[in-house]
Amino acid sequence: MDAKFEFLCRMGDSTLILGHRISEWCGKAPVLEEDIALPNIALDLIGQTQMWLAYAAEVEGAGHTADDLAMRRDVWDFRNLLLVERPNGDFAQTMTRQFLFDAWHLPMLQALTTSSDKRIAEIAAKAVKEATYHYEKSSEMVVALGDGTEESHARMQSALDLLWPFAGEAFVSDTVDHEMAATSVAPTPETLWDDYEASVKDILSRATLTLPKARFAHKGGKSGTMHSEHLGHLLTQMQWLQRAYPDARW
Amino acid sequence: MHGGSKDMRPKPETILQWLHEVPDPEIPVISVVDLGIVRDVQWLDDTLEIAVTPTYSGCPATRIIALDIETALRDKGVADLRVRTQLSPPWTTDWLTDSAREKLQAYGIAPPHPAGGPKSCPRCGSDQLTRMSQFGSTPCKAQWRCDACLEPFDYFKCI
CATH class of the missing domain: 3.30.300.130 (Fe-S cluster assembly (FSCA))
Structure with a gap:
C-alpha cells in the first residue's frame, strides 16, 4: 500500500462523495438562492476531486485516470470520511454536515499549502480559496438556522446530535497519516483538533446550539474498513452509467 | 505550417x-x-x-x-x-485587467472590490446594497440586490 496514494484518495474521495451528496439538492432546495449555492459548492468539490484523483492515479502508476478511480471502484476501495456519506436528511442535517466538514477542510487545506509535496501544495493553494467561501456560507447558515425559529433550532440541535459522532474521524491518525506527517506531506490530524473544536464551539454558541458532550467518534471511512450502508446506495446512482456502459464516450 | x-x-x-x-x-x-x-x-x-x-x-x-x-x-x-x-x-481576481472591470460594470456585473462586496449598483450607482447569496449563476459570481432601484445584480466576487 502506497501511503501517498491512500492519502490522496482520502482527500479526493471525501470531496467527491460530499460533492455528489449536495448535488442531490439541485432542483429541490428550499429556496432559489440555496438551489444555486449548493450545486456551486458541489462543482468546486468535484473540481477539487479531479485534481486530487488525477494525482492519485499518477502516484498509483497503474494506468488509471481520475475518472477510473471515481467511477470504477466499489465501496471497499473508497477512502472518504464517514461524515460525507451521511444522507442529506433535512436541510438542517445537510448544513450541519457541511459545516462540520468545512471547519476541518479549510484548516486542513491551509496546512497542505506548505506540504513538502509541491503538487499537493499547489492543489491546496487552489482549493483553499474555494473552501474559504464554503466555510463562510455554512457557518453563517448554522447561525441563522440555529438562532432562528423554534422549529429550525430544534432541527439543527437534532442534526448536531446525529452528526457530531462522525466529526471526530478526521482527527484520528493511523499509519498512513504517520507516514505523511513524517515526510511533511500533511499535518498530523490530531494537531488540527484544538482549533477545530474552538471554531466549532464559537459558531455553535452564536447559533445557540449545544455541542454533545460525548467524544465518541465513528471510524472506518478513511481507512475503508467500515463504510456505512449509505455509500453503496450513493455509488449505484453516481456510477450507474459507467457500470451499465463501461468505457462509454460521447 | x-x-x-x-x-x-x-x-x-x-x-x-x-x-x-x-x-x-x-x-x-x-x-x-x-x-x-x-x-x-x-x-x-x-x-x-x-x-x-x-x-x-x-x-x-x-x-x-x-x-x-x-x-x-x-x-x-x-x-x-x-x-x-x-x-x-x-x-486571483487581481489579474482582471482594468478594461475588464469597466466592461463588466457596463455589462451589469459589479466588478470585484477589495472590501469583499460591490462598490455600487452597476445599474443606478447607489451604494445601498444587500447581499442575497455568496453564490450565483456561475462559480465566480455572487448575488446582490440594490436597495435603491431594487434590481438584483451579479457581483464578480474576490478570490
Whole structure:
C-alpha cells in the first residue's frame, strides 16, 4: 500500500462523495438562492476531486485516470470520511454536515499549502480559496438556522446530535497519516483538533446550539474498513452509467 | 505550417493580441486575456504552448475556453499548438485587467472590490446594497440586490 496514494484518495474521495451528496439538492432546495449555492459548492468539490484523483492515479502508476478511480471502484476501495456519506436528511442535517466538514477542510487545506509535496501544495493553494467561501456560507447558515425559529433550532440541535459522532474521524491518525506527517506531506490530524473544536464551539454558541458532550467518534471511512450502508446506495446512482456502459464516450 | 524557418513563427505578443479576441464563454464582453487566465505563451521549438489557469477548479467553462483558444489560433494558421493547464500560482481576481472591470460594470456585473462586496449598483450607482447569496449563476459570481432601484445584480466576487 502506497501511503501517498491512500492519502490522496482520502482527500479526493471525501470531496467527491460530499460533492455528489449536495448535488442531490439541485432542483429541490428550499429556496432559489440555496438551489444555486449548493450545486456551486458541489462543482468546486468535484473540481477539487479531479485534481486530487488525477494525482492519485499518477502516484498509483497503474494506468488509471481520475475518472477510473471515481467511477470504477466499489465501496471497499473508497477512502472518504464517514461524515460525507451521511444522507442529506433535512436541510438542517445537510448544513450541519457541511459545516462540520468545512471547519476541518479549510484548516486542513491551509496546512497542505506548505506540504513538502509541491503538487499537493499547489492543489491546496487552489482549493483553499474555494473552501474559504464554503466555510463562510455554512457557518453563517448554522447561525441563522440555529438562532432562528423554534422549529429550525430544534432541527439543527437534532442534526448536531446525529452528526457530531462522525466529526471526530478526521482527527484520528493511523499509519498512513504517520507516514505523511513524517515526510511533511500533511499535518498530523490530531494537531488540527484544538482549533477545530474552538471554531466549532464559537459558531455553535452564536447559533445557540449545544455541542454533545460525548467524544465518541465513528471510524472506518478513511481507512475503508467500515463504510456505512449509505455509500453503496450513493455509488449505484453516481456510477450507474459507467457500470451499465463501461468505457462509454460521447 | 510554421515549421522550418523560425522567423515565420508569430511573436508571443501577436498571439496575445489574437487571444484578446477570444471571449469568455460565460461573460462574452471580456476576453480570456482580460480575465487574466492566460499565464504564458511560448514556442517550444515548433510547438506553441499556451498556459491557461482555471478560475475555479470545477468551472465547466475551462474546457470550452481551451477549445476556443485552440480554434482561434488554428484559424490564424498556427497548426502545432498545445494548451497546458497551470495550477500555480492560483488565479486571483487581481489579474482582471482594468478594461475588464469597466466592461463588466457596463455589462451589469459589479466588478470585484477589495472590501469583499460591490462598490455600487452597476445599474443606478447607489451604494445601498444587500447581499442575497455568496453564490450565483456561475462559480465566480455572487448575488446582490440594490436597495435603491431594487434590481438584483451579479457581483464578480474576490478570490
